Amino acid sequence: MKVFITILALAIASASGAAVPSAVEKAVNLKDISGxxxxxxxAYEGKAPYTVGLGFSGGWWCGGSIISNTWVLTAEHCTSSAESVTVYFGATWRTNAQYTHWVSRNDIINHGSADIALIRIPHVDFWHMVNKVxxxxxxxxxxxxxxxxxxxxxxxxxxxxxxxxxxxxxxxxxxxxxxxxxxxxxxxxxxxxxxxxxxxxxxxxxxxxxxxxxxxxxxxxxxxxxxxxxxxxxxxxxxxxxxxxxxxxxxxxxxxxxx
Missing domain, CATH: 2.40.10.10 (Trypsin-like serine proteases)
Structure with a gap:
């Protein structure tokens, strides 16, 4: 007999209590989100310099990966209904980033049929705390x-x-x-x-x-x-x-x- 398990996407709403919109869930057909x-x-400082934090205007938090000086890769269920996102670069302490960039929806590319997305970022220079993977x-x-x-x-x-x-x-x-x-x-x-x-x-x-x-x-x-x-x-x-x-x-x- 097949065991049915509820699959949950791994974004989280912020402590402000803002609900994650249902559109965030559609890419993986989920009822809830968790992670x-x-x-x-x-992690020690500089262990994963390619990891960024993503704080969304709707009140939820996700992660992402720097793949070039101008691009971050993330999940579409994080970005699909976002109007904007603040990218936290070089943070080990979550909100204490080396610097941040605000990005509008115009610079978010959602896949549309898979749970993956791209965020175009202003050019960032690489060093031991901020680097690509x-x-x-x-x-x-x-x-x-x-x-x-x-x-x-x-x-x-x-x-x-x-x-x-x-x-x-x-x-x-x-x-x-x-x-x-x-x-x-x-x-x-x-x-x-x-x-x-x-x-x-x-x-x-x-x-x-x-x-x-x-x-x-x-x-x-x-x-x-x-x-x-x-x-x-x-x-x-x-x-x-x-x-x-x-x-x-x-x-x-x-x-x-x-x-």
Missing amino acids: RITNGYP ELPSYNDRYNDYNGWWAVACGWGGTYDGSPLPDWLQCVDLQVISNNECAQTYGTGTVRDNIICVRTPDGKSTCNGDSGGPLVSHDGNKLIGVTNFGTSSCTSGAPAGFQRVTYHLDWIRDHTGISY
């Missing part, structure tokens, strides 16, 4: 990364129901096959554009981590964009990400970035 790095570890090359576009280890980082809650933490958290997770992931979520959710990780001992992405990076230990390449999990992030169920290799053409067509 956090659980049972991870505090490289995308996989076209030579890796058919690599499923099964068994690879990767690191996910974000400012999502650190336990079920927790507030957003102040300090950036990271967790090391192992990629699993889509067949294994589909045993939990079904093949209708786990398609070729999805990459999943195991979440042993309550270690997982889960509120506020949406859109954040999954970066391979080997080669330090961005292989996933945080998307979904279950209602309890410590349940041991897999966590799901958009598979970046699947979207290389789309990213190149909008940004010119390719390797």
Whole structure:
């Protein structure tokens, strides 16, 4: 018998109590939103200089990844109904960024049929606290990364129901096959554009981590964009990400970035 599990996107409304609009949920057909790095570890300053915080005008928080001097990659369920976003660069303490940029809706590109989005940012210079993460090359576009280890980082809650933490958290997770992931979520959710990780001992992405990076230990390449999990992030169920290799053409067509 198939076990049905409610899948939750991983954005979170701010403490102001503002509700996340239903349009934010449509890309993954969800009823609610949730998410956090659980049972991870505090990041040292400069560990993940490609990670940005995204504070949206509607009152919710997500993460993203710098992929060039002028582009950030994130999840569409974060951006789909946003009128604007403030990008926090080089923050280890969540709201104590090296600097911020405000971006209007005109500089947000939503995919439309997958839970991934681009944000065009003013040019930023790179240094040890603010830097890009490289995308996989076209030579890796058919690599499923099964068994690879990767690191996910974000400012999502650190336990079920927790507030957003102040300090950036990271967790090391192992990629699993889509067949294994589909045993939990079904093949209708786990398609070729999805990459999943195991979440042993309550270690997982889960509120506020949406859109954040999954970066391979080997080669330090961005292989996933945080998307979904279950209602309890410590349940041991897999966590799901958009598979970046699947979207290389789309990213190149909008940004010119390719390797």
